[in-house]
Amino acid sequence: MATFDDAVAVVTGAGSGIGRTTALTFAERGVSVVIADVDTEGGEETVARIEDDGGNALFVETDVTDPSAAESMVDAAVDEYGRLDYAFNNAGIGGAQNPVAEYDPEKWQTVVDVNLVGVFNCMRAELSQMQAQDEGGVIVNNSSVLGKVGFENSSGYAAAKHGVLGLTKTAALENGETGVRINAVCPGFIETPLLEAGGITSDSEMRKQIESRHAMNRLGTPEEVADAVVWLCEDDASFITGEALGVDGGYLSR
Numbered sequence: 001m002a003t004f005d006d007a008v009a010v011v012t013g014a015g016s017g018i019g020r021t022t023a024l025t026f027a028e029r030g031v032s033v034v035i036a037d038v039d040t041e042g043g044e045e046t047v048a049r050i051e052d053d054g055g056n057a058l059f060v061e062t063d064v065t066d067p068s069a070a071e072s073m074v075d076a077a078v079d080e081y082g083r084l085d086y087a088f089n090n091a092g093i094g095g096a097q098n099p100v101a102e103y104d105p106e107k108w109q110t111v112v113d114v115n116l117v118g119v120f121n122c123m124r125a126e127l128s129q130m131q132a133q134d135e136g137g138v139i140v141n142n143s144s145v146l147g148k149v150g151f152e153n154s155s156g157y158a159a160a161k162h163g164v165l166g167l168t169k170t171a172a173l174e175n176g177e178t179g180v181r182i183n184a185v186c187p188g189f190i191e192t193p194l195l196e197a198g199g200i201t202s203d204s205e206m207r208k209q210i211e212s213r214h215a216m217n218r219l220g221t222p223e224e225v226a227d228a229v230v231w232l233c234e235d236d237a238s239f240i241t242g243e244a245l246g247v248d249g250g251y252l253s254r
């Protein structure tokens with residue numbers, strides 16, 4: 001495994017929110033980062049912020065639902081920086097909010113395509129590279145507290161996030177002896193544009209209600225998730241694989 005100083009990471013959904021903050025946190029520690037996102041403007045802005053701080057980053061327009069785009073993302077990391085040490089599979093969407101009986105099947109499929117199939121597509125490409133290199137690697141998938149418990153009107157999201165944990169554990173078993181560790185983070189509700197889009201941070205009553213589901217009675221920050229992701233990539237976490245780490249202010253303790 002490379003030291004952080006000369007390591008290489010890919011972060012999907014790095015044009016916004018948790019992904020952008022994680023990319024910036026990697027870069028602060030000397031990691032070169034491939035910024036993958038469907039949002040070109042957001043992705044280029046993340047690259048500019050990293051370069052302004054003296055770091056290395058490359059934007060690769062990537063739709064994680066497309067297996068060949070996921071392969072191109074990994075190829076870009078290897079072409080530019082020579083290998084791939086860390087991957088944070090984070091791109092995701094909130095999706096429609098409806099009870100199961102009223103959920104539009106196409107919209108349900110879209111949430112699962114981005115939030116679950118997208119993680120599979122990226123892991124497939126990342127594992128091929130990491131297994132082939134002497135240094136191995138570390139993959140962290142972004143699940144959610146809704147990967148462990150349900151949430152009314154969010155069946156597609158919760159099903160996909162539960163699926164991410166099944167994928168994480170299975171790949172961890174398959175890679176126990178290949179030098180690749182695979183873990184997930186399960187964030188509570190984190191203050192990002194995704195929550196704004198879902199109306200949670202813009203509606204003060206809803207915000208209070210969501211905050212109260214966390215033992216700490218507040219939302220989390222993208223920095224709190226980024227620090228956990230980067231820690232899982234460090235050698236300090238060398239015996240941790242197949243784990244689903246709550247970063248949730250006590251949400252799952254109820």
Ligand code: NAP
Nearest residue numbers: 013016017018038039063064091092144187189190192194
């Ligand atoms: P965000 O600010 O909306 O960032 C997500 C990024 O992913 C956006 O730039 C988005 O682009 C991009 N994206 C969407 N579909 C994509 C695709 N098919 N391929 C590549 N990129 C795509 O959201 P966030 O809150 O940081 O969420 C990041 C991850 O954390 C998600 O997986 C989410 O489920 C998970 N998470 C979030 C929370 C929370 O409370 N915020 C809690 C638990 C887990 P567009 O903006 O163009 O769609």
